[in-house]
Amino acid sequence: MSNSFAPLDPRAKPATRHEMTQFHTDEYIDFLQRVTPDNMDSFAKEQGKYNVGDDCPVFDGLFEFCGISAGGSMEGAARLNRGKCDIAINWAGGLHHAKKSEASGFCYVNDIVLGIIELLRFKKRVLYIDIDVHHGDGVEEAFYTTDRVMTVSFHKYGEYFPGTGELRDIGVGQGKNYAVNFPLRDGIDDVTYKSIFEPVIQSVMDYYQPEAIVLQCGGDSLSGDRLGCFNLSMRGHANCVQFVKSFNKPTLVLGGGGYTMRNVARTWAFETGVLVGKEMDPVLPYNEYYEYYGPDYELDVRASNMENANSKDYLEKIKIQVIENLKRTAHAPSVQMQDVPRTTLAGTTDEDDAIMDDLDDDENPDTRHTQHRNDKRVARDDEFDESDDEEGNRANGAFPQSGQPRQRNQTYSDVDMNSGVATPEIQSDREIKAPTPVTEANAQVNAELLEQKVQDESMVEATELGPSNAPSPAHTPKVAPADNDGDVDMTDSAEVETTVAAQPPSPTASIAPEASANVAVNNEAVAANAATIPETSVPEPEVVAKKEEGETERQASEVAGEAVTEVAQKSES
Known part of the structure; x- marks a missing residue:
């Protein structure tokens, strides 16, 4: 000294x-x-x-x-x-x-x-x-x-x-x-x-x-x-x-x-x-x-x-x-950290204290900038700090690990990321394309769902055909029972004696792309055939039999696809 x-x-x-x-x-x-x-x-x-x-x-x-x-x-x-x-x-x-x-x-x-x-x-x-x-x-x-x-x-x-x-x-x-x-x-x-x-x-x-x-x-x-x-x-x-x-x-x-x-x-x-x-x-x-x-x-x-x-x-x-x-005294007693006033004389303003802070910064360039000096910095709108690029817009501040592929959250295209609204849960394409396999444990469930589905569609068809074409109870289509694997045997088609008008695809059918495509094709074919047949004409027995056979196959295919999809959804829930 x-x-x-x-x-x-x-x-x-x-x-x-x-x-x-x-x-x-x-x-x-x-x-x-x-x-x-x-x-x-x-x-x-x-x-x-x-x-x-x-x-x-x-x-x-x-x-x-x-x-x-x-x-x-x-x-x-x-x-x-x-x-x-x-x-x-x-x-x-x-x-x-x-x-x-x-x-x-x-x-x-x-x-x-x-x-x-x-x-x-x-x-x-x-x-x-x-x-x-x-x-x-x-x-x-x-x-x-x-x-x-x-x-x-x-x-x-x-x-x-x-x-x-x-x-x-x-x-x-x-x-x-x-x-x-x-x-x-x-x-x-x-x-x-x-x-x-x-x-x-x-x-x-x-x-x-x-x-x-x-x-x-x-x-x-x-x-x-x-x-x-x-x-x-x-x-x-x-x-x-x-x-x-x-x-x-x-x-x-x-x-x-x-x-x-x-x-x-x-x-x-x-x-x-x-x-x-x-x-x-x-x-x-x-x-x-x-x-x-x-x-x-x-x-x-x-x-x-x-x-x-x-x-x-x-x-x-x-x-x-x-x-x-x-x-008996404590060796060199410590003192709690506190803010140190800068001046000794009364009457100094905050601006005077801030100027002295800046002077301290000039003499000690390796220390942190004071708040007063940071407040004087101008942030341009066309420039970004590292924090703006790294923290705010990178997966809510989460950084990817080295060597790991970057994963993105799946959101709707019209969702505002800064709105604070939680992203709704949706299924990925991988989950849609891989339905849950049917086992013996849910075979009975498949049969009940299939029977209920056919009955619902029969009632809808009867409503659309009107009273003159409504089938009698004797003409209710028979559903083939489920086999030991829990599936409907597609080869054992039930005989249907009535002509069923084309129905629009069920909303749940959009979840299964393959079944949806088949149903769409069959619906268009049936609708075209129905349009060419006059209401007062009486079809020949052979034509009616072929139409009933095609309609039965279409219904079986559609119901099977929807049943599989519903079983998969219940299994996930």
């Missing part, structure tokens, strides 16, 4: 009210925006509700100050997300005591939480490290129930503000063991602080494996601070910054507390040099502000002879317990 950094200048865009409410409540931000020293008396109730007054006084430009502090941290996080730098610095940030709807410890808007929220849009896990003398209670409270942020705080614990940060405070629910607190006593020095800081942070990096780090560098842990009680020198404080930098992770470095201003200014200036890889000479060069660096005129903060109340056994016991808690 390159050692690029981005110190945030005062011209960075201040955070808007909408951006502040990503963590804080709307009512609290509205109050900060409206209250001033001139009208604060009319907000007495709100001041008590939001803890604004003693430790967090109202001053001119309060909301503007909050916007600059929060906007710097959010902008630094956004630059880290976009890969514009490896280290972002905002010494105006680090206000770690502010709560969701409450000011606390000189902190009004928690820029740290807002910056971490911005990092979480792209980073799966974020590590927060706090070396302020006070416990980072506001940040810990914000992420106390999640494993996506691990908070690690080294602070003075006991009868000391804010009174939180006990060793047993390790988080709850999904965030259990992801809150790390290292309570310390007064007077800790550089060597002792290093002996606990580096092993704990190394274990955190090994178990948690964060993708980004937020480091709060509160200057009130320095020796000689007006409110602090530690005994760290400038170089001992900067050693923590150097160790965190050595992991080469995207890092957001923030300020924090510090109430001896000359020490804080020197330390943060020296740590800026550490972050950019520049060793700064402790001897200050002469400049127009040189007199302000007195009385020693050096870039240094020395430790005092303050007593160290942190025994080696006490620190070792706390360190072992902290590392044991880390072992």
Whole structure:
């Protein structure tokens, strides 16, 4: 990773009210925006509700100050997300005591939480490290129930503000063991602080494996601070910054507390040099502000002879317990896949997001096109995609296997393929030409069908001939019985004494082509003969006998074909 950094200048865009409410409540931000020293008396109730007054006084430009502090941290996080730098610095940030709807410890808007929220849009896990003398209670409270942020705080614990940060405070629910607190006593020095800081942070990096780090560098842990009680020198404080930098992770470095201003200014200036890889000479060069660096005129903060109340056994016991808690955490907890918002600032339109998506596509040509870019593609009516040719019009998306002949569904020529109407079932030519063979099992059925068929046709013939030519019951044609094979013996024709007029072919006869052809020929011949015979003429006995014999053969042939066809249909059903 390159050692690029981005110190945030005062011209960075201040955070808007909408951006502040990503963590804080709307009512609290509205109050900060409206209250001033001139009208604060009319907000007495709100001041008590939001803890604004003693430790967090109202001053001119309060909301503007909050916007600059929060906007710097959010902008630094956004630059880290976009890969514009490896280290972002905002010494105006680090206000770690502010709560969701409450000011606390000189902190009004928690820029740290807002910056971490911005990092979480792209980073799966974020590590927060706090070396302020006070416990980072506001940040810990914000992420106390999640494993996506691990908070690690080294602070003075006991009868000391804010009174939180006990060793047993390790988080709850999904965030259990992801809150790390290292309570310390007064007077800790550089060597002792290093002996606990580096092993704990190394274990955190090994178990948690964060993708980004937020480091709060509160200057009130320095020796000689007006409110602090530690005994760290400038170089001992900067050693923590150097160790965190050595992991080469995207890092957001923030300020924090510090109430001896000359020490804080020197330390943060020296740590800026550490972050950019520049060793700064402790001897200050002469400049127009040189007199302000007195009385020693050096870039240094020395430790005092303050007593160290942190025994080696006490620190070792706390360190072992902290590392044991880390072992209970899930190794590099995973994060559910979600859509990542593209921009950090409020008020962006969908079109702006789509443009940024397209820019991402241009930088990553091997990835899928975005929906916005696909929507801009024009599909010509005279061109087809592969999906149109392969899926839509190829047997409902079914592809033929290699080496197999292509089979087509049989449909009527006037059926719309896209209508959704099911194709009616029909018989193929192969099924029509191969009737089911007749066996002994259906011989009786054949005989009954044949007899019924002949009787029906006799009644139809009697109706068409009229009363004068209607045959008597004595002249009812006799049907030859079925043989053992279930067929009608065509050689044993029944004798018929009456002349039968030609009948149109039965609709079922069209299913059997051969029988249909024979019936059609016989019908035409009989119809021609019947037309040549006058109604009043009396045929000779020999002519009548020949006609009856031909008619009997025709009926037997027709009935046999129809019987076979009906038997075949019943067998299939």
